[in-house]
C-alpha cells in the first residue's frame with residue numbers, strides 16, 4: 001500500500017490554479033491514487049462566460065479525467081468549487097465558504113499564478129506576490145492545516161547560472177514593492193520595471209522570486225515547502241503519455257514548427273533543454289505535501305523539479321526529434337513543409353525572419369487578397385515572432401540546478417511510493433517522450449484525428465511540389481534578367497549551353 005496515497009485519504013485539500021495546466025493534473029492524480037480523499041476545494045473564478053459549475057463540469061468530462069472516474073466514480077461530489085478571484089481582497093470568497101475553508105483544510109497546494117512573460121508588473125505582483133501573501137494569512141488561521149506547498153519556478157533566479165535549493169533575496173523587499181504598487185501609477189511603474197527586474201528577462205520570473213521571499217518571510221509557524229519546476233511539458237506516463245492542453249512553453253512552438261510557420265529560431269543548440277513532464281512535477285508535489293506534513297522539516301525546504309543535472313537533453317536533440325516525429329505523423333493543413341532550423345546570431349535570425357517568415361506570409365496574403373479573402377498571415381507571423389522573442393532567453397542559456405532535496409525525498413519513499421509517485425527523471429527516455437509529446441499536441445491541442453495522416457502527407461507532397469515549382473520559376477526569372485543585363489552572365493550561359501547541345 002502506498003503510504004502517500006494513504007496519507008491523503010480523508011484529507012481536505014485546497015488547490016489554487018486547479019483549472020490550469022498543472023492544477024488539473026494534480027487534481028487528477030490525487031483523486032486517482034487516493035479515491036478516499038475527503039474533498040478538494042478549488043478556488044475558481046467564472047471565465048469566458050462560463051459559471052464555476054460549467055468550468056468544473058468541462059474539466060471532469062475531459063479526456064484527462066477518464067481514468068479517475070473508474071477508480072473514483074463519485075469524483076464530482078468530492079470537488080468543491082469555491083468562487084474566488086485571487087486579485088480581490090480576501091479573494092472575494094463568501095463568508096460561509098471562507099469559514100468552511102478555514103476550519104476544514106488540511107493541505108494547501110498554491111499553483112495559481114500569471115505565467116505570462118509580458119504581464120504588467122502591477123498585475124504580476126498582484127497575483128504572484130500579494131495573492132501568495134493573502135493565502136499565507138488565510139493558512140495561518142487554519143487550525144487543521146498540515147502543509148502549505150507553494151509552486152514557484154526554477155527560473156525565479158534565472159539571473160544566476162548555478163541555482164541551489166535556497167531562497168535568494170531580491171534587492172528590494174517584497175513589502176516595499178507591494179506598498180509601492182498601491183500609490184504608483186502605471187506610467188511610473190513602467191519606467192521603474194526594467195530597474196527592478198534587473199538582469200531577469202521578465203516580470204514573471206521577478207515576481208515569482210518575490211513570491212518565494214514572501215513565503216519565507218510570512219509563513220510564521222506554518223509547515224511550508226516550495227516546488228520549483230523548470231519548463232513544464234506534456235505528461236510522460238500518467239494518466240496517459242503526451243497529454244497537454246495549453247500553448248505555453250514548447251507546445252506552441254511545436255505547433256508552429258509542425259504547421260510550417262516556424263522555420264528558424266535563435267537558439268543555442270547545445271544548451272540544456274530543461275523540460276520536465278507535468279506528471280513528474282505533480283508526483284513530486286504530492287510527495288512533498290506528504291513529507292512536509294509528516295516529517296515537519298525545521299526549515300522551508302525547496303525542491304527543484306528539473307531534468308538537466310540528472311538526465312540532460314539539449315535543444316538540438318529535442319528539435320531534431322520534434323521534426324522527425326512531425327515527418328512521421330504530420331499535422332494537418334500545414335502552411336509550409338516543416339523544416340525548422342536553429343540560428344545562432346542576430347544577423348542570421350533577422351535574415352531568416354525576413355526571408356523565411358515574413359516574405360512567405362506577405363506572398364500568401366497577396367494570394368488571399370487576389371482571391372477576395374482577408375489577408376491574415378503577416379499578422380499571425382508577427383505574433384509568432386513576438387512570442388519567440390519572449391521565449392528566446394530560455395533557449396539560449398543553460399542553468400545548473402542542484403537537486404539534493406528532491407533526491408533526498410526520493411530516497412525517503414518506499415519502493416511502492418517510488419513507483420506510484422515516480423519523479424525519478426533519470427528513467428525518462430527523451431526520444432520516446434518527445435515523440436509522445438508531439439503526438440499529444442496533435443491529438444489534444446490541435447484535436448486532429450490520426451485517420452487524417454495520409455491526407456496530411458498528401459498535402460505535404462503538394463507543398464513540396466509547389467516549393468520546387470516556385471524555386472525553379474524564381475531561378476529562371478532571375479537568370480533571365482541577369483542574361484538580359486549582364487555580359488558576364490551571357491558568357492557563362494553560352495559557355496554552359498553548348499555542353500548540353
Ligand SMILES: CCCCCCCCCCCCCCCC(=O)SCCNC(=O)CCNC(=O)[C@H](O)C(C)(C)COP(=O)(O)OP(=O)(O)OC[C@H]1O[C@@H](n2cnc3c(N)ncnc32)[C@H](O)[C@@H]1OP(=O)(O)O
Nearest residue numbers: 115116117118153247248249250252253319340387391394
Ligand atoms: C523545432 C521546435 C523546437 C521547440 C523549441 C521549444 C522552445 C521552448 C521554449 C521554452 C520557454 C520556457 C518557459 C519558462 C518556463 C516558466 O517557468 S513559465 C511558464 C510558461 N509560460 C509561458 O510559456 C508563457 C508564454 N506566453 C506569453 O507570455 C504570452 O502568450 C505571449 C508570448 C507574451 C503572447 O502574448 P499575446 O501577444 O498577448 O498573445 P496571447 O493572447 O497570449 O496569444 C495570442 C496568440 O498566440 C498564441 N500563442 C500563445 N502562446 C504561444 C506560444 N507559446 N507559441 C505559439 N503561439 C502562442 C495564442 O494561441 C493566441 O492565438 P489566437 O488564439 O489569437 O489564435
Ligand SMILES: NC(=O)C1=CN([C@@H]2O[C@H](COP(=O)(O)OP(=O)(O)OC[C@H]3O[C@@H](n4cnc5c(N)ncnc54)[C@H](OP(=O)(O)O)[C@@H]3O)[C@@H](O)[C@H]2O)C=CC1
Nearest residue numbers: 017018019020021022085086087111112113153229230232
Ligand atoms: N507551465 C510552466 O512551464 C511552468 C509553470 N510553473 C508554475 O506552475 C504553476 C502553475 O502553472 P500552469 O498550470 O502552467 O499555469 P496556467 O496558466 O495553466 O494556470 C494558472 C492558474 O492560475 C489561475 N488564476 C490566474 N489568475 C487567477 C485569479 N485572479 N483568480 C483565481 N485563479 C487565477 C488560473 O485560473 P483561470 O483558469 O481562471 O485562468 C489557472 O487555474 C504556476 O505557479 C507557475 O508559475 C513553473 C514553472 C514552469
